[in-house]
Amino acid sequence: MTASSTSTAADPACRPNIPFSFELYPPKTDAAATALHSTIDTLAAAGPRFISVTYGASGSSRTSSLDVLRYIRGATTVDPMAHLTCVGSSHAEASSLIREFLDAGVRSFLALRGDPPEGLTENDTFLGDLHSAGELVQLIHRVQAERVPYQETPIPGLPRARAVKTEREHVRIAVAAFPNGHPRSRSTAQDIDTLLAKQAAGANLAITQLFFHADHYLSFIQRAREAGVEFPILPGIMPVTSPARLRRILELSGEELPAELSIQLEVEPTAEGQREIGISHAAALAEKLIAGGAPGLHLYAFNQHETVLAVLDRAGALAPGRTGRPAPSAASDLCLHQPLCQHQCRYSLHEGLLMTTTVSAFPTGTILGYPRIGRRRELKKAVEAFWAGRIDAAELEATAATLRNTTRERLAGLGLGRTDSSIPESFSFYDQVLDAAVTVGAIPARFADLVDADGHLDLAGYFTLARGAGENLPLEMTKWFDSNYHYLVPEIGPDTTFSLASDRIVREFAEAVAAGFLTRPVIVGPVTFLLLAKPSSDAPADFHPLDRLDDLLPVYATLIERLAAAGAQWVQLDEPGLVSESIDIPRDTALAALARSYETLGALENRPSLFVAAPYGSLDDALPVLAGTPVEAIGLDLVRGTVPADVPGLGDTVLVAGVIDGHNIWRGDLAAAFEKVGQLGALTDRIAVSSSTSLLHLPHDVTDESKLGADLPGWLAFADQKIGQVATLARGLAEGQAAIQAELDAATASLAARRVSPGVRDGAVRARLDSLTPADFSRGDYETRLAAQEAVLDLPPLPTTTIGSFPQTGEIRRARARLVSGELAPADYQELMRAEIGRVVQLQEDLGLDVLVHGEPERNDMVQYFAENLDGFTVTENGWVQSYGSRCTRPSILWGDVSRPAPITVEWSSYTQSLTEKPVKGMLTGPVTILAWSFVRDDQPLGETARQVALALRDEIGDLEAAGIQVVQVDEPALRELLPLKKKDHADYLDWSVGSFRLATAGVADATQIHTHLCYSEFGVVIDAIRNLDADVTSIEAARSKMEVVADLQASGFDHGIGPGVYDIHSPRVPGVAEVTELLERALESIPARQVWVNPDCGLKTRGYAETVDSLRNIVDATRAVRATLV
Helix, strand or coil: HHHHHCCCCCCCCHHCCCCCCEECCCCCCCCHHHHHHHHHHHHHEEECCCECCCCCCHHHHHHHHHHHHHHHHHCCCEEEEEECCCCCCCCEEEEEHHHHHHHHHCCCCEEEECCCCCCCCCCCCCEEEECHHHHHHHHHHHHHHHHHHHHHHHCCCCCCEEEEEEECCCCCCEEEEECCCCCCCCHHHHHHHHHHHHHHHCCCEEEEEECHHHHHHHHHHHHHHHCCCCEEEECCCCCCCCCHHHHHHHHCCCCCCCCHHHHHHHHCCCCCHHHHHHHEEEEEEEEHHHHCCCCCCCCCCCCHHHHHHHHHHCCCCCCCCCCCCCCCCCHHHCCEEECCCCCCCCCCCCCCHHCCCCCCCCCCEECCCCCCCCCCCCHHHHHHHHCCCCCCCCHHHHHHHHHHHHHHHHHHCCCCCCCCCEEEEEECCHHHHHHHHHCCCCHHHHHHECCCCCCCEEEHHHHHHHCCCCCCCCCCEEECCCCEEEEEEEEEECCCCCCCCCCCHHHHHHHHHHHHCCCCEECCCHHHHHCCCCCCCCCCCCHHHHHHHHHHHHHHHHHHHHHHHHCCCEEEECCCHCCCCCCCCHHEEEEEEHHHHHHHHCCCCCEEEEEEEECCCCCCCCCHHHCCCCCCCEEEECCCCCCCCCCCCCCCCCCEEEECCCCCEECCHHHHHHHHHCCCHHHHCCCCCEEEECHCCCCHHHHHCCCCCCCHHEEEEHHHHHHHHHHHHHHHHHHHHHHHHHHHHHHHHHHHHCCCCCCCCCCHHHHHCCCCCHHHHHHHHHHHHHHHHHHHHHHHHHHEECECCCCCCHHHHHHHHHHCCCCCHHHHHHHHHHHHHHHHHHHHHHHHEEEEEEECCCCCCCCCHHHCCCCEECCCCCCCCECCCEEEEEEEEEEEECCCCCCHHHHHHHHHHHHCCCCEEEECCCCCHHHHCEEECCCCHHHHHHHHHHHHHHHHHHHHHHHCCEEEECCCCCCCCCCCCCHHHHHHHHHHHHHHHHHHHHHCCCCEEEEEEECCCCCCHHHHHHHHHCCEEEEEECCCCHHHHHHHHHHHHHCCEEEEECCCCCCCCCHHHHHHHHHHHHHHHHHHHHHHHHCCCCCCCCCCHHHHHHHHHHHHHHHHHHHHHHH
């Protein structure tokens, strides 16, 4: 439908009672005030929705404006609307004026940037602290929120609990719109973008500058709606009743001359005739606008009532006989729509339907973060293309911007609000901790040449910190709490200089605002940032990065203030460091740092509301500390943690209940989650719902999977489904349990069906577990085993080997894809893999390695490969999650009891051994890592599941040994990863994790050498567990940490074989012979040569062959040189 095809005659439901409003200006004399009061009385009797009163530049008419507003409010039933501008006011002055208007009962405002006062130009300073209408809108909301902090309602079915409503006492905030463009605007697109920014800031109505042609307004509305502007836009109509007034209007507005009106006014000799022309022209314009679907009319009255009432009467918008303010009718409310009336309208000028989220209210439902790699791994592909030189930085930035906006749109579509801060702004090109380090300027001195004169780092430099370059080692990488994500460890010393070196966080928020979103920036909190950092190499022994907190906080303060200036209403600061007891610093010191940080940040005058989230566990004694600071909201992980019994000092702070599991993919018990939300009602009336952690750890959408079978999809919830669960519980919080009972019942039914589904419980597997004895977990004495192994293997000192995988070429990956698609026959695929194994074996022979591997060309992933060959597992097609940087994995789904139907690796290992006289390692993934890197069933203890996996591996190891394989490696890189964050839970975890490894490996003869591999971790706390694994040789990632782990091993009395990594495979750089030699010599300072093995940090799957060959050659050459020095 178009404007020309719509009319009020054809659409009688839109008439009468067209909403209208008027604009007046303050009087300058007492006589004028008396006359204006009479005009107001007459206008009010016509039934306008509001009357606005202008406000002079720099507050020149402050008192008289307020007097008029008070008269409207006291003498009529019409809503007064106060004009406000940014001109000449400080932040404090503007806040004071807004409070004065609010205290006078004004609840409607027109927020304007304002034009330069007379005698000044745009080039002069005239605006004061506020520089845009959007900032003024936000300030109005904030001041109102401070006056009335929350509106609460009881939650049916949850005694003592109260819902925190996003609506408070209504404040209507209008802004200006310019159908023919603002004089300072470069394009119509810029005008629309500006309007979107005002909408995102919290405006809920727009009033246009005057215009003379209906088509100008209607086409502007069409463009605005297509761009995402949602609030009503009232057309501003100014009856022009004299040539002089027309000339003055054109001079001030810049509008083009309305030729027909101009000529008519010029040729008409009488004032009465000119007035009639003006009324007729304005009435005709009003009729066209009404027919075109305008949501109402706003008339500039010039403090006279006769002309504007005549216009309304002639346009058919003035219902005769009405006095006072009318009650909104269904018909008039229906006509407030976009852009044409089709009786499916979305808005009403009635204040109850113009509600928007108030600035300071925390959203009832939210998430802590969202996957950032893209549903089809768009970011991974773009980043790797940038690294390879196939695209430039501008193309990478464009891809990232598109991905960010796509994500925002998707989250809004899933139920998060566009303008209520419920969407987290959690994007990162590589890692959020690296982002924090770059933001605060914490760049190690070795990268100083990457920083420009202003302290900024470009994208190439940013990635160099993560990947290294030349002789400059990258930042160390380690596990992010107990997840399978890895972060880069900041290096902080006494001389590290902090400054706001990057405004990317602010720019990405502004990007969201420009796209019509009011999001919530997410930042690693200052305490966690320093707790996770390591001392720089030149720091004294007694230094801890947390010592620099007072130097860091001003930078965080500046960042938060910048975000406030950009329009952020909430900022999320993640402080998971406070839930962990594994960080080596006194608890009292950490708690004092927490209190000091948020007292400081909370005391900022111009700041957003602060939401401090603590995922991955329970805050325990940190919760009352945080509650005693000025932060407005605290996020609790109620999946890993428990509902606190009491929180002294909580006051008005919102508790955000993290009851939807962000760590795992199961649909879970939604009723139990909602019950936890209710339990918080004993602590506070102010509750919201969220995910327990960022959804970074989950795939995007279960509906992307087509091969999960009939039952499994109904048991699962990926990131998008988790958002749906959050939305459900938020609705229950707001409306009561009855409103969501159907969803709760469906989740409960799904759990019941899952319990009895075939394969979830296997009687044979459980009977075998029940038959185990202590002897099944133990091998013979280590020295006896070592002697037997040395006799069989006959290896030189410092034997060299690799961790297992070799680079997977494009040819290998294409062959696997063709096998999966059916294009390549299994026999042909097997021949291709055998040929690749032959090449890998020959390469190792040529390099001079001592214990060889087959290179694992047949394996897609070290866990998925086994999951595809074990009962109780399922694999996904698109279930990608980020492990680190651009590295993505597809965790398998362990849903039932586990068993091995047939040998998995024996054929490949046997073939490899047939090609060489040197020993070949059989390569398996250990039970703990299989669990850690899978999505594991949540219906039984992890230890029970681990033992099931261990029995399957025990069978595989037995078959390898029977096939003549003398060395078997069982990788456990995730041993440290699953260690609980609370010390009270360590013993139980270490008991079952160590026990499952020993159950898998204890069935072999003394002469069979068992290796294990550990990576990515800080091992000090699990050194005893590593020894208790009783592996004959343990290889550990150590290159990035420069052999720090070796000192821990020495102190613990570790006496088994140890292979500290000498080649960091997470970076493309090639370590030189001298570098490897230095690392080996450092290791030998702590460990006897008889124990030392030489190997890379980890598998070589993700590396290229050129760098791999060069690196391994340097390792062998360095090892030979060091061997020659051994006595």
